[in-house]
Amino acid sequence: MNTQANRVVGRLLTPLLAVCLLAGCGGGRSTDGGRASGQPAPAQEKRAREVADAWRESEAAAAWNQGYYPMADAIQPVDSGWHTTADERAYKTGNIFLSDSLPTTAITQGTVKWRDGGSLNRPLMEATKAYQSFARTHNAERPRLTVTAAKLGETTLTTSRGPATVPAWLFTIEGYDAPLKRVAVTPSPLPEPPIEPTPEGFADGIRSVTRLAGTAVDGRSITVGATHGACDDGPVVRALETDESIVLYASVARERSGPCTAQLIEQNVTLKLRQPLAHRILLDARTGRPVPYGLPNGPTPSWT
Structure with a gap:
């Protein structure tokens, strides 16, 4: 995994996240985009599977597949x-x-x-x-x-x-x-997610992915924004890949106790995918919403 610090954000970012749908023919496999060793917390992967299952063949998925959602700067x-x-x-x-x-x-x-x-x-x-x-x-x-x-x-x-x-x-x-x-044309309205969001930090510290920052030409890697604090070793982002979707779930590595300054730092995290992104939908496990394209605090988010 590649991480590159982008900026310190003095407030919480409002995440809109893009997701991929879970295939009906079997479970997905997780790819690890984080620096921490070991397996993801079971509660995090469980939440990712729940999001993928909820989107599979849902009305939200049908609306997404028929809508206009920019994934580049307007x-x-x-x-x-x-x-x-x-x-x-x-x-x-x-x-x-x-x-x-x-x-x-x-x-x-x-x-x-x-x-x-x-x-x-x-x-x-x-x-x-x-x-x-x-x-x-x-x-x-x-x-x-x-x-x-x-x-x-x-x-x-x-x-x-x-x-x-x-x-x-x-x-x-x-x-x-x-x-x-x-x-000159406005994006389609975002479909209502078929699953409720979880509180920040629920499911063993699961966090939101803030944005899609870029996709490799061959579609085999994506760069996303993720946040962490001043008293940890940075963000960890993992992906549950299926034939129809990619569900991203973020956390932080080695969070330390004790006095800590109150700040939120955003970094770019690059994940290698098992298969090219193609037309699979990117979803955020915590919010259950599609991940938007955009630069941090940029003037042109891909949708509102």
Whole structure:
């Protein structure tokens, strides 16, 4: 397992987690993404199996398989890359100005088209709202970018159902030939989980996985966010893999007693999978919910 510290978070993160469904032809096998030696606590694996069983052939699973759930950033920077470090800094801080009015459109629906077939109509976001999602500050004394025009177009995006072509607002950035793209359609509502969440720390210290941070090109490993405190040896994330799902369950390694500062540290944890992720759903064992894609405290979570 690979761990890489990302940041210290001064508050609890609200986890939305993605899950895979348990196959009906047999039990799943656990893969260990943690640093701690030994087997996972029986209560943790039991909870993971309960979540997988609850999702299997459930109404929630059917709704998930028919919905539009982005698994990549809704904001896509210019394809050519930023010309300077100042421009990159302006993008990352959202210091982006508008030099002209944005277009209005009477179109209220956009169509998501999957590469392997199938489509879905979803509400279309107005250009102004799309602009505000990445233009978060307006400080003329710091490096900034300027939007000079916008039009409705398309982009490609990874979703829970594979690659899709989706409507997007294309924003012209002063000094750049390629546009900044912002996905213009909203995700489907999340289905109600078919199982109740457990309290944090229940089931021998089970914790939530906060987010999906990335997937290997071959789909054989995933990187997720997990949290721990200042008085332990870091997060441990394990996966219960089945033909239909991957249920992630997190804990911490070697928690120490005694005085400890109150802080929550998020780290990236990379897990190797027994089989490629493919279209299996990622679920969080503690909450029973799908795991969203996203950067910590980022402006564009994959769904709300």
